Amino acid sequence: ASYHLLVYHCLDVAAVGRVWWQASASLRRQFCHQSGLPDEQTQAWLLFFIALHDLGKFDIRFQLKARNVWQQVNPEADCFKPQENNNDYYHGPAGVYWLYQDWQDRFEGEQDDRDIFCDDDENESWQAWLSWLGPVAGHHGTLAGSSDKDDSRFGLSPGMVSVQGLELLKQARQAWLKALESLFLKPAGLTLEDDPPFMADGTLLAGFCSVSDWLGSASDEGDFEFQSQPTGDLQEWFESRLTIARRLLHRAGITGYQARDNPAIQNLLEEGYQPRQVQSLVDQLPLTESLTLIEASTGSGKTEAALAHAWQLIQQNFADSIVFALPTQATANAMLGRIEKAAPNIFEGSINAVLAHGRAGFQQDFIDLKQAANSHPAQGEKEARVQCAQWLAESKKRVFLGQVGICTVDQVLASVLPVRHKFVRGFGIGRSVLIIDEVHAYDAYMYGLLEEVLKQQRTAGGSAILLSATLP
Template sequence: MPEHDPADGKRGAPSVDLRFWAKERGLRGKVYPLACHSLDTAAAALVLWREYLSPGLRKTIASAMETDEEHAGRCIAFWAGLHDIGKLTREFQQQIAVDLSDYPGEELSGERRSHAAATGQWLPFVLSSVGYPPTGQAAWLAAQLLGGHHGRFHEHPTAHSRSPLVELGFSSARWEEQRRALLHAVFDATGCPGAPDMLDGPTAAVVCGLVILADWLVSQEDFILERLGSLPADGSVSALRTHFEESQRRVPALLDAAGLRPITVPPATFAKSFPHIDEPNGLQTSLAEHLPSLCTGPGLVLITAPMGEGKTEAAYHVADLLGAATGRPGRFLALPTTATADQMHSRFKEYARHRTKGTDPARPSTLALLHSMAWLNPDYAPADAPGVSTVLSDGADHRDPFAATEWLMGRKRGLLASWAVGTIDQALMAVLRAKHNALRLFGLAGKVVVVDEAHAVDPYMQLLLEQLLRWLGTLDTPVVLLSATLHHSIANSLVKAYLEGARGYRWRRSEPQPVPEVSYPGWLHADARTGKVTRSADVDPVPITTTPREPLAVRLVDIPVRNGSPDRSEALRRELTPLLEGGGCAAVICTTVAEAQEVYDLLAGWFAERGGNAPELHLLHSRFPNRQRTEITETVVDLFGKDGAKHGKRPTHGAVLVATQVVEQSLDLDLDLMVSDIAPVSLLLQRAGRCWRHEHLDVVERPAWAERPELVVLTPEQDAEADGPPRFPRSWQAVYPLSLLQRTHALLRRRDGEPVRIPEDVQSLVDDVYDDDSLAEDLDADLERMGDELAKRGLARNAVIPDVDEVEDSLHGLTQFDFDVDEHLLATRFGAGSVRVLCYYVDAAGQRWLDRDCTVELPEKGTGQGGRFTVADCRDLVARTVPVRMGLWFDRLSEAYRSPEAWRESFHLRDLVLIPQQVTEEGTVLPTEAGGREWLLDPRKGLVF
């Protein structure tokens, strides 16, 4: 094959044949030329480089390519324009009726390859025609990243002859002439950018994300239909260059419509950022005073402090400092659950509104909410239409500048928003060997990543988080970690992982030093450039002052276990009697949903005996229908939260909240008494953080019996005839490792009722429950826990992407397994698979209804055109569903319990499980047997098995 030099595009190289197509679906019988789509994508990549990428990410990429930013951007635009050149093959073009008689040869033989794979196979052998060294890493990685633009990376092509292109199936001179003509047309349009001196694997992965985004933006039907009206007159270099320039002018409007404009905040002091805080506390003051001098580039900040100590506001301010230091205005806040993400989204939006006052409202950007149920949240995705949410301000309606756009609510796109809040899973998916992980890495790389409740990860998730931190360290992405109860070894592992990424790949210095003792309360800063770790105690020997708190009284209360089930009845009567007589608010935290429902029944029966003087009783757990759970959560926060106390909504005659672990994190609750089943000590401390939470604000009037914050821990009574620890119910062991229950029990027994000083005792308690060997009353349980942790980390290693060093010259390992695996089995949490169940009601006549009163029919079809289910239809149905953990019951279900055929056309409805509830003529609802268990949706208790 003849080779071309960079001047070929200007010396009369063959014109590109515009009959070759790239897009035809949805184009009303027309096709869109491949050359035009190629140049659209190149133009989009160049506009994204200049107007979307953060300055810091541009600098990181250009530095890795060992060139300046302008040249790096044009190189990437050139590559992006070649992403679909694999469509210039007979096997692709003949998919529709196109006259290919002028282009003989290259008939398909053997298994068909994707056009993306064809791109990756062809490019490394021809980039030399525009000046790329034939054996240089840049050519091979550029080809591989473009071959992976559909989300999966292929191996580098191998050929064993002097004619590798012929061997790989590119055998026709006429086809080859056209491929090279398109290559040179794109090369000319993008300014003939010479080959970069360097390209490494991690940078190539991020660039792939940029190419995917550019491709998706210009593949929208509306954009293509509009461009069909002004196609080039011919395929000459000059005509195509004109098309490219027009595309550059049009692409910025696509960014606006998609909500991809950056959200930026000006520099501000802590006081200006949070005018509602009269005086920053010790933690906030320490960070505001000492961190700016340390934030000279990328790094990680770990903040550890008790519950309710203003860590969230501190994290916002630290993210602003790190973002300014690294040129990364983007933000991603990672939360442990969907409920906490929903709450943080509202809170973060208020902060964004305050900090961005005076910005251009004509160029709005979405502040995304990222989890599987985000589309149900009316604050994020209003019921009217995406992108037109309004907020009430100064007596007038104004467009919400952070409203969701339809484009960003599409699958896998949310992390592309400038600011986003979501579950930690959204970030961890970036390091699973799954399709489009490069797009997620790209979405995170230009942001400051904040991980709240960093302690709330099991060993499986911890390994994923460590790998994510390594990659973020390599990509110069700053990170903030927050925790109230983080074991020092986990803190050390997370900081070390970040520095390994920064050091191990770019600078290859010595092993990161172990993190010294974690300051509690306090913070540390790990510098990605130098590897130096600075603790708050290193810059200020005076301990950080915290909000004055009464010591937490902790009492162990033994309860009997009868037939394997805990009996809390006597203990709860004794502990809650003062509340019944003197008012006040208490919580009872149970280990499982079933036990919380039983306790609710127990207390409801007891309270009923008191008639009109009974306390309020509330129940909160995960097995309520989504809409009802949201309403209960809002009610509970309204009653027991800070605002409820300020506005006189706190129950004065007494109230009890029965709940599961869902109240441990991020709920603003203040209880006079906390009663909890025993759990690992770190979780007990989290629950205790909801006891007297706002004592320093003097907004809560305590009952006379509540003399101090108190945590009552229910634990199985000791068998008088048996040695060793008590026998914990199997239901508790299914939730928490038996070893940690035993160790926590031994630790609290040893303290013998000694109050817990907060913050002084928190870190030692969290550390001792793991580290103090004298607490190990059952060696077998300890060994089982450690074996389980090792097994989970091993499974995580199989799912996680390789270290950055392992993809230095090939991206194949990012999406490839050494064994067969179903990608859908990849998960960010171990054993957390669930399905959504919709309980519907069947009356005596056999008619099906959505509600217990049989007033809303179960729809056979949607309200949209042709019976299609609209977004509003889906929202109403999914809001009535309950998440249920997968198990053997699911495999036993017959087809009768699956979604109806008409529902399966909707992405949101296709996987629902439908469980009927029989309604008698008297109005009684009977449980249904399905999958080997009985199901009953109780209006007060939620789904009961």
């Protein structure tokens, strides 16, 4: 088929989200912590809004970007007047516009004082819906905001569509919300009359939706293939995509592993060595989301102590992975070798380690890890336990989505800078135990950014470990 029906694409992405949700107890804990709701209802709102991430595509301007397909599917649609150029229509923030316009009577009213970014004519209901829709609608790089709700760029002019056409588009959007209500909300005891819980920070949700969208988009490998004709019940379609989503997440290197039992520091030391100095204190650390500062002299075993505590947190479902940030490319390269030896002691299954800095592509150990992911040795997976899946290595935006990310500290600080898709980095860090080595070695500007990283980590319900030999 030459095109994919919009509702099927949205359900494909939701299927990835559903499988990922089920595979990660840590993510379930983090989302439930933010929502304040039990598992079932948090999952219902999560899948509902992920399936709404492309609400802005229910618009003639997006449909006409494939003009020949539109005319093929709608040969008698005479209430729309095609325009020559629709390239400046951005369907992400337009989804916020259309949700507000379609439900304007509900969303206008007395303002709640929780959100300083909301206008005077917005009420508590709109703030709650926007706290979910804004992050998922921003999946192309920049989070959608409240100002998009009345942006004149997204309105349809009489020269493009008749009154009848406007009503048809609105009916399509409302029908989609009703369909998603039946699919996801009602089984959890919710309806469209309910408001979702207010989400104070959208980083976790935006990153989760964006990665699910990348994986859930139709591919050339025959995974989520195009479907141009309706094929019956939407519930059946959604359920039929779960197996594909499971395979995609595993192949991408995001799932397919678990933490080993008995997370003891002894298991990270070479044979014959005993825990010493700070290493002997690891078991005294609390097993909860936390900020841990380890100061000890050079050579005292801070790295193994940090990895052991991270392992304990992962084993207790307080994180899914580890991000290890270092001050220089040379120290990051050296750490990759140490992690390659330690990771099989921490994780079972296929372990993906990603190196991230400006010259990572020239580092031979990392090149070998990428080649290991593409090889199929006769001895089986045990001969290539630590690797780097091709999908993870294709973009720096994905460096924190594997089981272990080793990077220079600037890669972590980029998660709070105004760059596109920064929330994907923030999401990857938030689902990990963040370890920052040589934390004394930075300047005032970097400390300002690091403080924002730690705030973001706390909001996500994540943990951080800071290491230093000498604290000023």
